[in-house]
Amino acid sequence: xxxxxxxNLAHSYLAHPxxxxxFALKSMDxxxxxxxxxxxxxxxxxxxxxLLNIISGLLRPSQGRVLFGDRDVTDAETTAxxxxxxxxxxxxxxxxxxxxxxxxxxKNRGMDPAYIQARVAQIAAMIGMEATLDRxxxxxxxxxxxxxSLGRGxxxxxxNAILFDExxxxxxxxxxxELRTQLKQLHRQFGHTMIYVTHDQTEALTFADxxxxxxxxxVVQMGTPExxxxxxxxxxxxxFIGSPGMNLMDAKIDGTCAHLQGAQVPLGAAYxxxxxxxxxxxxxxxxxxxxxxxxxxxxxxxxxxxxxxxVRADVAGQTINIIAPEGMAIGADMTHVxxxxxxxxxxxxxxxxxxxxxxx
Amino acid sequence: MDKTQNNKAWFLVIPVLVLVAFSAVLPLMTVVNxxxxxxxxxxxxxxxxxxxFEEMITxxxxxxxxxxxxxxxAIILAIEVPLGIYIALNMPKSGVWASFCLVLMALPLLIPxxxxxxxxxxxxxxxxxxxxxxxxxxGIDYNYTNDAVDAWVTVIVMDVWHWTSLVAxxxxxxxxxxxxxxxxAARVDQxxxxxxxxxxxxxxxxxxxxxxxxxxxMDSFMIYTEPFVVTGGGPGNSTTFLSxxxxxxxxxxxxxxxxxxxxxxxxxxxxxxSWVFYTVMTTLDKSEGK
Numbered sequence: 001x002x003x004x005x006x007x008n009l010a011h012s013y014l015a016h017p018x019x020x021x022x023f024a025l026k027s028m029d030x031x032x033x034x035x036x037x038x039x040x041x042x043x044x045x046x047x048x049x050x051l052l053n054i055i056s057g058l059l060r061p062s063q064g065r066v067l068f069g070d071r072d073v074t075d076a077e078t079t080a081x082x083x084x085x086x087x088x089x090x091x092x093x094x095x096x097x098x099x100x101x102x103x104x105x106x107k108n109r110g111m112d113p114a115y116i117q118a119r120v121a122q123i124a125a126m127i128g129m130e131a132t133l134d135r136x137x138x139x140x141x142x143x144x145x146x147x148x149s150l151g152r153g154x155x156x157x158x159x160n161a162i163l164f165d166e167x168x169x170x171x172x173x174x175x176x177x178e179l180r181t182q183l184k185q186l187h188r189q190f191g192h193t194m195i196y197v198t199h200d201q202t203e204a205l206t207f208a209d210x211x212x213x214x215x216x217x218x219v220v221q222m223g224t225p226e227x228x229x230x231x232x233x234x235x236x237x238x239x240f241i242g243s244p245g246m247n248l249m250d251a252k253i254d255g256t257c258a259h260l261q262g263a264q265v266p267l268g269a270a271y272x273x274x275x276x277x278x279x280x281x282x283x284x285x286x287x288x289x290x291x292x293x294x295x296x297x298x299x300x301x302x303x304x305x306x307x308x309x310x311v312r313a314d315v316a317g318q319t320i321n322i323i324a325p326e327g328m329a330i331g332a333d334m335t336h337v338x339x340x341x342x343x344x345x346x347x348x349x350x351x352x353x354x355x356x357x358x359x360x
Numbered sequence: 361m362d363k364t365q366n367n368k369a370w371f372l373v374i375p376v377l378v379l380v381a382f383s384a385v386l387p388l389m390t391v392v393n394x395x396x397x398x399x400x401x402x403x404x405x406x407x408x409x410x411x412x413f414e415e416m417i418t419x420x421x422x423x424x425x426x427x428x429x430x431x432x433x434a435i436i437l438a439i440e441v442p443l444g445i446y447i448a449l450n451m452p453k454s455g456v457w458a459s460f461c462l463v464l465m466a467l468p469l470l471i472p473x474x475x476x477x478x479x480x481x482x483x484x485x486x487x488x489x490x491x492x493x494x495x496x497x498x499g500i501d502y503n504y505t506n507d508a509v510d511a512w513v514t515v516i517v518m519d520v521w522h523w524t525s526l527v528a529x530x531x532x533x534x535x536x537x538x539x540x541x542x543x544x545a546a547r548v549d550q551x552x553x554x555x556x557x558x559x560x561x562x563x564x565x566x567x568x569x570x571x572x573x574x575x576x577x578m579d580s581f582m583i584y585t586e587p588f589v590v591t592g593g594g595p596g597n598s599t600t601f602l603s604x605x606x607x608x609x610x611x612x613x614x615x616x617x618x619x620x621x622x623x624x625x626x627x628x629x630x631x632x633x634s635w636v637f638y639t640v641m642t643t644l645d646k647s648e649g650k
Binding site for chain 1: 539541542544545547548549550551552555559560562563564
């Protein structure tokens with residue numbers, strides 16, 4: 001087990017990248033704590049898998065170093081790094097039995113047969129496949145095959161890290177939840193560093209202590225689920241996390257006040273002068289419908305999603321989402337909305353601006 | 361829900377039956393006709409019963425040709441299948457060189473059989489052939505026209521040259537269908553090169569290998585043109601395989617009755633061996649799935 005350091009790391013799939021656009025991964029410096037449960041979250045094609053393959057050593061980065069603890073492993077082979085990886089689609093050895101599949105990584109490392117047997121039994125119990133241990137892996141369902149892949153990833157106890165590349169894509173929703181819980185439990189029990197790639201925010205937020213959000217080849221924020229929710233560092237984090245995502249509105253910022261189109265919104269803090277495109281971001285959860293207080297609004301649509309309702313409304317020339325509690329009556333008198341001032345974040349060219357001082 | 365029984369659809373099979381009757385069954389029947397009659401030409405037939413079959417089954421000439429045939433097929437399969445797999449494993453997976461290799465591999469397959477024979481017949485000649493002359497210059501006693509071993513070596517090398525590509529190309533296609541994640545997982549699992557071959561590549565190639573072995577077996581068991589052009593079945597009878605012997609008997613000696621009986625048994629042997637091959641390999645496949 002080791003702390004993973006990415007130093008000045010970048011990767012391009014082209015042999016001679018010319019500008020930043022040619023890089024699948026833009027230059028980054030990060031430290032992944034030993035024993036942490038991380039989720040790499042981002043939309044498809046943002047570089048998550050590239051980053052994962054660089055950590056596991058399947059891919060050599062174009063520039064920068066990868067360190068496990070104090071050891072530089074940039075040029076080390078996958079086997080020398082002693083990591084486990086589970087892929088998006090099930091990889092099983094068809095001609096082997098389930099038992100042989102699970103034992104394979106241990107056997108290749110010359111472990112003691114008695115230990116292998118005990119460990120395989122333990123993992124089989126965890127993935128719920130004790131009954132099928134002596135079956136050939138060939139005829140099994142995709143679900144079962146992926147469980148074997150997961151089991152093979154977790155069978156070694158001494159690994160530096162376990163990497164998961166969207167491992168639950170092919171598993172049915174009920175099993176997904178159960179396996180995720182088991183992974184989490186396993187993490188608590190053994191304290192492996194785990195990195196879990198996904199594009200599903202629920203999966204990321206429930207699995208990880210720290211979520212790493214990637215956008216366009218860059219890590220835009222690394223933080224706890226709470227930090228991502230309350231203070232998204234980048235507008236992408238704002239609208240990618242949350243359902244629906246954060247409302248972003250163009251504004252002119254002047255001290256403790258944001259000027260929208262024909263309206264003013266008080267802010268929870270004071271901001272200095274802003275260069276570039278200025279926006280305010282507020283989560284739908286922090287907007288309240290009122291009958292006279294706040295900004296004038298026109299309600300367009302109300303969707304009931306069960307535990308609350310999502311209201312679409314026009315405010316200051318833009319459409320925004322508001323979350324209204326289930327019991328509240330939404331009548332014709334709801335003509336205004338109020339933003340909670342201290343929940344508003346201010347962005348300049350998509351990056352969050354730190355307040356200059358408290359609200360006066 | 362009850363199923364409606366309607367067997368009228370069988371009538372739709374009639375056109376195919378007619379076609380097959382004219383293209384395969386009727387010609388085969390004329391052979392059957394020859395095999396149970398004695399004829400001296402002029403369309404005069406005398407009933408011979410199973411006499412020709414009895415004669416052929418006990419004929420040492422046929423036994424020897426069959427022995428040579430089995431030896432030949434076994435040797436070329438033993439060389440071409442592993443060699444084809446080896447070549448497929450070492451071919452580039454993508455890029456310009458992959459296309460180049462594919463074209464290069466496909467070339468021998470495009471050459472007509474008797475041209476292949478002619479190429480090797482000249483290539484191996486001691487007086488003017490590049491191979492034969494070089495070997496002679498190196499002091500190696502090589503002459504496929506009067507040494508049985510040399511003749512066998514020539515015919516086998518020729519077949520390997522001509523047909524290994526087929527096995528290699530089929531295996532290559534099988535290998536190309538393996539997702540990259542399998543190799544990555546194997547690296548993570550610290551699998552040896554042998555394990556990767558044994559547990560990933562070989563199982564994925566199994567289907568195409570079955571086809572490759574079947575095709576090569578059938579073709580080699582029926583081989584005629586190439587050895588006929590190179591050695592003419594000689595020296596002596598040492599490279600006289602079943603087809604060559606059959607043609608000698610039917611056209612050379614005009615023994616139509618025995619030749620017809622021979623043909624039918626030959627056909628049944630190929631059918632039988634192919635069936636056994638196929639059944640064994642597919643049941644092997646199924647039992648592994650359990």
